[in-house]
Amino acid sequence: MSDVADSVFEPFWSATARGELRVQECEECGTRRWPPRVSCANCASELASWVAVEGRGRVYSWVVVHRTALESMRSRVPYTVLIVELDESPNLRFVGGLAPGESDAAVAIGAPVRALLHTDEDGRTRPYWSPVD
Amino acid sequence: MAGEISISGVGETAYARRSERNVVSLAVEAVKNAAADAGLELGAIDGLIPIGSQITADDVMGALGLPLRFVSTTPLGGAAAVANLQLAEAAIHQGAASNVVILLAHKSASHATIDKRVRSLPGQTLRTELEIPYGWQTPAQWYAMICRRHMHEWGTTKDHMAAVALTMRANAQLNPGAMMYGRPMTREDYDAAPPIVDPYQRLDCSLETDGAAAVVIGVDGRAGVRVAGVGVGRPSSPDDLSNRRDWMAIGLSEAAPRVYEQAGIGPADVDAAMIYDCFTFEVIHQLEEAGFFPRGEAGPRIAAGAIALDGELPVNPHGGLLSEGHLGGLNHVVEAVRQLRGVCGERQLPAPERIAVTGWGGMGDGSMAILERAAG
Numbered sequence: 001m002s003d004v005a006d007s008v009f010e011p012f013w014s015a016t017a018r019g020e021l022r023v024q025e026c027e028e029c030g031t032r033r034w035p036p037r038v039s040c041a042n043c044a045s046e047l048a049s050w051v052a053v054e055g056r057g058r059v060y061s062w063v064v065v066h067r068t069a070l071e072s073m074r075s076r077v078p079y080t081v082l083i084v085e086l087d088e089s090p091n092l093r094f095v096g097g098l099a100p101g102e103s104d105a106a107v108a109i110g111a112p113v114r115a116l117l118h119t120d121e122d123g124r125t126r127p128y129w130s131p132v133d
Numbered sequence: 134m135a136g137e138i139s140i141s142g143v144g145e146t147a148y149a150r151r152s153e154r155n156v157v158s159l160a161v162e163a164v165k166n167a168a169a170d171a172g173l174e175l176g177a178i179d180g181l182i183p184i185g186s187q188i189t190a191d192d193v194m195g196a197l198g199l200p201l202r203f204v205s206t207t208p209l210g211g212a213a214a215v216a217n218l219q220l221a222e223a224a225i226h227q228g229a230a231s232n233v234v235i236l237l238a239h240k241s242a243s244h245a246t247i248d249k250r251v252r253s254l255p256g257q258t259l260r261t262e263l264e265i266p267y268g269w270q271t272p273a274q275w276y277a278m279i280c281r282r283h284m285h286e287w288g289t290t291k292d293h294m295a296a297v298a299l300t301m302r303a304n305a306q307l308n309p310g311a312m313m314y315g316r317p318m319t320r321e322d323y324d325a326a327p328p329i330v331d332p333y334q335r336l337d338c339s340l341e342t343d344g345a346a347a348v349v350i351g352v353d354g355r356a357g358v359r360v361a362g363v364g365v366g367r368p369s370s371p372d373d374l375s376n377r378r379d380w381m382a383i384g385l386s387e388a389a390p391r392v393y394e395q396a397g398i399g400p401a402d403v404d405a406a407m408i409y410d411c412f413t414f415e416v417i418h419q420l421e422e423a424g425f426f427p428r429g430e431a432g433p434r435i436a437a438g439a440i441a442l443d444g445e446l447p448v449n450p451h452g453g454l455l456s457e458g459h460l461g462g463l464n465h466v467v468e469a470v471r472q473l474r475g476v477c478g479e480r481q482l483p484a485p486e487r488i489a490v491t492g493w494g495g496m497g498d499g500s501m502a503i504l505e506r507a508a509g
Contacts, residue, residue, distance in 0.1 A: 008258075009258075009262050034376060035259055035262075035263055035373055035375075035376070041370075060282065060375075061278045061279070061281045061282040061285075061380075062278070062281060063269075063274060063277040063278050063281060063330050063331060063332070064328070064330065064331040065268055065269075065274055065330045066327070066328040066329055066330060066331065067328075067329050067330070068268055068270070068271075069246075069248035069249075069270070069271070070265065070268055070270055072268075073268035076268070078328070078331075079268055081267050081268060081269045081274065081278075083278060083375050091376065091378060092376065093375045093376050094263075094375070095263055095264050095267055095269055095375055096267055097267040097268070109281070109282070109285040120266065122266075124266075126266060126267075
């Protein structure tokens with residue numbers, strides 16, 4: 001199961017490692033999709049390309065986690081988790097965290113944010129989000 | 134034949150924060166109680182639907198020697214208890230079994246808490262790749278996200294959520310079997326509870342429970358409670374909460390109209406509702422998506438007393454998952470049957486004829502049944 005999953009997600013992580021945020025676009029019907037899937041839920045085509053997106057969006061919802069069972073996150077509580085809707089593709093929403101050093105003071109539904117690619121301790125480069133003034 | 138299948142027996146163990154007994158022992162007690170309640174010898178139970186990851190048919194057969202010829206289950210998280218009423222009916226219709234027990238037994242408080250149980254849900258690749266690295270991993274954390282959006286879009290407030298918690302706790306004061314019996318809650322208690330995942334505080338969250346519950350489905354049951362309608366629904370992206378076009382639309386939104394149609398009634402014909410109250414906001418959310426209130430109106434109506442025992446739509450007279458105990462919502466089926474039988478003592482509703490029961494699980498899977506007091 002894991003090697004199949006890796007093949008679906010690999011292009012995304014390769015792109016973030018190069019400093020790009022990309023999402024899938026169906027080569028048959030043109031529907032953009034997120035999260036990555038093996039085929040298009042609109043037309044079932046398995047042909048997809050990876051297109052770059054600008055990484056600007058608005059907070060769709062957010063929570064502040066005060067208790068976590070994840071060892072990796074224990075030292076960070078309380079921390080904010082965001083869902084961000086992309087400006088250019090309003091039906092695509094990313095789950096993410098606040099960029100390092102950002103406070104949650106400016107976080108509210110509708111607040112503009114931009115993606116910042118940050119390489120975590122595990123070596124993977126992931127999108128985090130910074131409030132835009 | 135649909136009208137002939139009924140819920141013929143219900144049974145449970147005590148619900149506790151910590152049981153010294155093992156899970157199979159709890160399961161055995163619940164099955165024996167349910168069979169006795171149905172007036173059945175154990176040997177008459179020939180179908181079993183185990184729910185959850187902590188009990189198997191092998192465990193139950195090994196302990197009780199049941200002559201099982203039908204064993205199956207619909208794995209659907211917290212929506213499974215109600216969803217499996219459908220499976221039990223299908224098995225009986227098909228002739229695979231005559232008396233099917235739906236069984237949930239777990240030691241969730243002391244052994245396998247929710248953060249461990251969720252790792253068996255579908256969508257683990259998505260969780261691992263895109264969510265857990267940001268520390269978004271538990272049902273409380275997922276559903277708090279929907280709650281926040283509802284607060285923004287539809288005006289739900291902490292006052293509304295407090296009203297849910299306080300109503301459930303008040304109901305539990307009339308239920309000697311509830312974990313929170315004898316432990317009333319004030320608004321001050323609610324406000325002072327520590328944050329879990331803002332906007333949820335401790336008392337917005339359901340209990341973790343050690344215990345077991347069982348329900349017998351059969352033909353010609355003596356309980357006089359029939360399943361007038363039952364259905365299951367999944368949201369448009371069942372494994373991904375974030376990218377739904379309509380964030381409030383869940384499996385229940387799609388299942389409820391089918392269930393009303395099957396039962397030949399509408400929401401206004403329901404006398405009470407057992408709502409899967411894993412969190413306070415989920416009562417508000419599901420009451421709206423099941424069609425009892427328009428979106429944005431459940432909260433204010435709850436704050437005005439709508440779901441209290443003497444309200445227009447009493448919800449969870451037993452105290453629910455928030456204050457009776459968390460048996461995956463199978464305890465909601467048990468309570469609905471007892472209310473329809475009229476055996477609930479101080480918390481008994483005045484002669485209810487139809488009660489809706491909902492389930493909610495995973496990233497928004499839903500189930501609903503309408504249980505009805507059979508004529509005569």
